Amino acid sequence: MSGGSFNYPCHTWDLGDINGKRGDLEEMASELACLGYAQDAARETEELLVMLRQWEVRATVRLERLREVWKAVEWWRSCDYSEDQVREALAEYRSGDTHTPETGMAKPDVGPTRDQLMAAVARVRARHTRVAVTDECYECSKKDGPDYSTAWPCPTIAALDGVGEGS
Ligand SMILES: [Zn+2]
Numbered sequence: 612m613s614g615g616s617f618n619y620p621c622h623t624w625d626l627g628d629i630n631g632k633r634g635d636l637e638e639m640a641s642e643l644a645c646l647g648y649a650q651d652a653a654r655e656t657e658e659l660l661v662m663l664r665q666w667e668v669r670a671t672v673r674l675e676r677l678r679e680v681w682k683a684v685e686w687w688r689s690c691d692y693s694e695d696q697v698r699e700a701l702a703e704y705r706s707g708d709t710h711t712p713e714t715g716m717a718k719p720d721v722g723p724t725r726d727q728l729m730a731a732v733a734r735v736r737a738r739h740t741r742v743a744v745t746d747e748c749y750e751c752s753k754k755d756g757p758d759y760s761t762a763w764p765c766p767t768i769a770a771l772d773g774v775g776e777g778s
Pocket residue numbers: 739740748749750751752761765766767768
């Protein structure tokens with residue numbers, strides 16, 4: 612085999628770069644799994660991929676929540692917005708959130724919006740991801756000891772049945 616088949620993820624130290632090389636990491640995980648004597652390294656490579664996917668979903672949800680506040684502050688600082696518009700953006704940001712940052716408790720008088728429900732589905736999906744090497748659910752299989760495994764799709768993913776997929 613010639614060098615560079617996996618685009619050198621071994622030379623990547625920056626997390627932004629490694630996030631862009633997930634396809635190469637998938638191939639590396641498969642290669643390790645095929646060796647037959649590197650299952651631990653294959654599994655940990657897969658776990659790293661799962662962590663990157665989970666991080667992406669969580670970061671995207673927060674990014675969407677914060678984007679307008681960031682924009683208002685930036686526009687205000689470059690004198691295109693007034694400070695009142697920053698306050699308005701903050702009020703909007705807070706009104707779209709049923710969870711108070713301090714306690715994480717749901718406010719009793721506010722129902723979740725469709726976006727919040729979809730975000731919740733996305734968070735569940737981010738936890739229950741397929742481990743390609745073993746074709747099992749990462750979340751369900753890690754709970755009950757090393758020999759326990761839940762085949763993909765697990766009951767949780769089956770229950771969601773297409774809701775929020777790919778969004
Ligand atoms: Zn699961």
